[in-house]
Amino acid sequence: MTGEPIDAVDLSVRLGRLTLRNPILVASGTFGYGREMAALVELQRLGALIPKTVTRQPRAGNAPWRTVETSAGMLNAIGLDNDGVDAFLAHHLPYLGGLPCPTIVSIAGAGVEDYVALARRLDDESAVAALELNISCPNVAGGVDFGTDPRMCHDVVTAVRNATGKPIIAKLTPNVTQIALMAKAAAEGGADAVSLINTVLGMAVDWRHRRPLLANVVGGLSGPAIKPIALRCVYQVAQAVTIPILGIGGIATIDDVMEFLVAGASAVQVGTANYYCPNATMTILDQLPAALRTLQATCVANVVGTLDTRAHGGPSHGDKH
Amino acid sequence: MSSPLHAAYCPDHAVLASVEVVENVPVARDTFRLRVTCAEMARRITPGQFVMLRLAGCNDPLLARPLALYDTFYETTDLTSDPPAMGSPAGLDVVYLRLGKMTRRLAEYRPGQLLEIWGPLGNGFELTAKANDIRLSHLMMVAGGIGQTPFLALAQEALGQKTYGSEPGRLPTVSRVSLCYGARSADYLAGIEDFEAAGVDVRLATDDGSRGHHGLVTDLVLDSLQGANPPDRIVCCGPEPMMAAVAGLAREHAVPCFVSLETPMACGIGICFTCVARVRDAHGGWDYKRTCVEGPVFDASVIEW
Ligand SMILES: Cc1cc2nc3c(=O)[nH]c(=O)nc-3n(C[C@H](O)[C@H](O)[C@H](O)COP(=O)(O)OP(=O)(O)OC[C@H]3O[C@@H](n4cnc5c(N)ncnc54)[C@H](O)[C@@H]3O)c2cc1C
Ligand SMILES: Cc1cc2nc3c(=O)[nH]c(=O)nc-3n(C[C@H](O)[C@H](O)[C@H](O)COP(=O)(O)O)c2cc1C
Ligand code: FES
Secondary structure (H helix, E strand, C coil), X not given: CCCCCHHHCECCEEECCEEECCCEEECCXXXXXXXXXXXCCCHHHCCEECCCCECCCCECCCCCCCEEEECCEEEECCCCCECHHHHHHHHHHHHHHCCCCCEEEEECCCCXXXXXXXXXXXXXXXXXXXXXXXXXXXXXXXXXXXXXXXXXXXHHHHHHHHHCCCCEEEEECCCCCCHHHHHHHHHHHCCCEEEECCCXXXXXXXXXXXXXXXXXXXXXXXXXXXXXXXXXXXXXXXXXXXXXXXXXXXCCCHHHHHHHHHHCCCEEEECCHHHHCXXXXXXXXXXXXXXXXXXXXXXXXXCCCCCCCCCCCCCCCCCCC | CCCCCHHHCCCCXXXXXXXXXXXXXXXXXXXXXXXXXXXXXXXXXXXXXXEEEEECCCCCCCCCEEEECCEEECCCCECCCCCCECXXXXXXXXXXXXXXXXXXXXXXXXXXXXXXXXXXXXXXXXXXXXXXXXCEEEEEXXXXXXXHCCHHHHHHHHCCCCCCCCCCCCCCCEEEEEEEEEECCHHHCCCHHHHHHCCCEEEEEECCCCCCEECCHHHHHHHHHHCCXXXXXXXXXXXXXXXXXXHHHHXXXXXXXXXXXXXXXXXXXXXXXCCEEEEECCCCCXXXXXXXXXXXXXXXXXXXX
16 A cells, blocks of 8 residues: 555645634534533544534523424424523533533524624633524524525624624525525625524424424424535535535535535534434544545545536536436 | 533433344233343443434434333353352343334344444432432332333332442342332233332233223322322323322322433433423422433422423
């Protein structure tokens, strides 16, 4: 063997002002506050950890049933159950700050002032590597407006940008007609990166009792079932903006990760897979260098957005085979 | 575990493994006992804790399902030594009801097929907690339907026949253990021989009267509470209305009662916030608590039914 040694592949990625040691992150709301996973995952190997979205005030969340399994996926309407930013700072951030992997804090609010207040609150915390603005949660009233109206999206990103020196990632919803417009608005507002997608709005019905399975009636679909939608969104956004993209949606294996990178994501977040395969991120990290080498890449950026859309012979293919 | 905050609860001792089915046999109507080898988990798990089980490589059903520890098993018992050396446990048994998407598939699994499993999870029963060193005279276990599964290991430990977990030699603290067990009909009753072999005083109720008392399991509970040797501790697992009713009876008779909740779960490890129950706080309010990490066993008096 005269090939390169494994460590010749540089896994580090740059996301605007944020540099991470590798592109494998865990998605907000799918990894608790990190320490729940300490027995099953080597947390120090993660590119970054994003704990569950934090709000200014404690939120009880929605009534059960909060999740329902569907074909190759699940619906959830948790409703941003969290103990509020004070409890987060007192009880979760100290632990997270002690970990050797960076923490990106996900924040949400009902108005611009909530996002700004949270950003100010977190600005001094050295344990916070960046902020992810959850402007895409389908399970709380008003939560998604910032993610569906380009003007509001632009304004909330700008306001947060003015309130903090931390890098900002805007997390987008797929529940819009043109996600690229939202990504553009976030980029113009000053986001360092965009992450996509949050869950896809859906529902499940128990016809025998003529009732919805979720107490909230509708909820967000996640898991392998939404991967094609997420890939499409990443691809479209990659055509529209120059800021980095964090791909999210149904990622569970190394093949999933490579598909997102090639489609235009600079990094990825593993979500629902943490529930049904708690060590999915570790398996992916074990296999990432070899997968990158398969494409003769020496760093992650070599493969990002390298999708060749002419592969099928151009737009007029179809009658040849 | 004194902090009321979510992060105080973590499955610190959990392990994740890919395991082969050793045995998967029917034990009652629509009810099966599944045996898997997993020594590391079996050494750690204690009564009232559960594991998450998933059909390996399967995307539909996608998620794992929570199943309670029924019992641990020992591969080899060295009968030549005196007393016979048990060694340490080789794996564990769960008993499950064939109900929906996942358990229908699981019932078809043959020895050698692969499952993914993580655990031990949840708090388990704190019955024999050394700290308060209480000695109970009568522990009554109340089960509805498949809710009997967490109780065999509990009874064996309480009666000093077997130890579980990493602190061997947790002393027997209970002189008498009884089980009030209700099911739809006689053919659904599972594992009665196991409980009787452990020396548990078993009382049965069926909805159709095909075995034991014709009526509800709560009738048996009331009978016992009003009888000559009433329980000084109740543990209960089953459908929610039944647990609420038993909790009510226990409160009326001032007997401490613990319930093992069976809320649906997606992860079992505290990261999804699916499994919440309304738990009262000290100030008269309540908050949704994750039963997979803060439970599944709760003091019945804090549950807002
Ligand atoms: C800690 C714990 C321990 C348990 N121990 C055992 C055990 O030892 N043995 C055992 O047999 N079972 C046990 N259970 C219950 C067991 O997990 C379920 O029966 C199992 O998940 C059924 O899976 P399934 O795919 O076969 O059924 P599913 O197809 O998931 O459906 C099962 C039933 O649950 C209902 N249901 C489906 N989705 C939801 C939802 N989101 N919320 C509420 N209800 C829903 C359905 O209507 C149906 O009646 C335990 C549960 C918990 C929480
Ligand atoms: C139960 C559940 C809770 C979630 N909570 C949050 C949350 O608090 N904040 C957030 O930004 N996204 C949340 N998400 C969305 C995920 O972070 C992710 O964007 C989405 O699930 C798609 O990725 P996946 O298919 O890999 O899960 C949640 C998803 C699930 C399934
Ligand atoms: S089942 Fe996921 S938090 Fe309890």
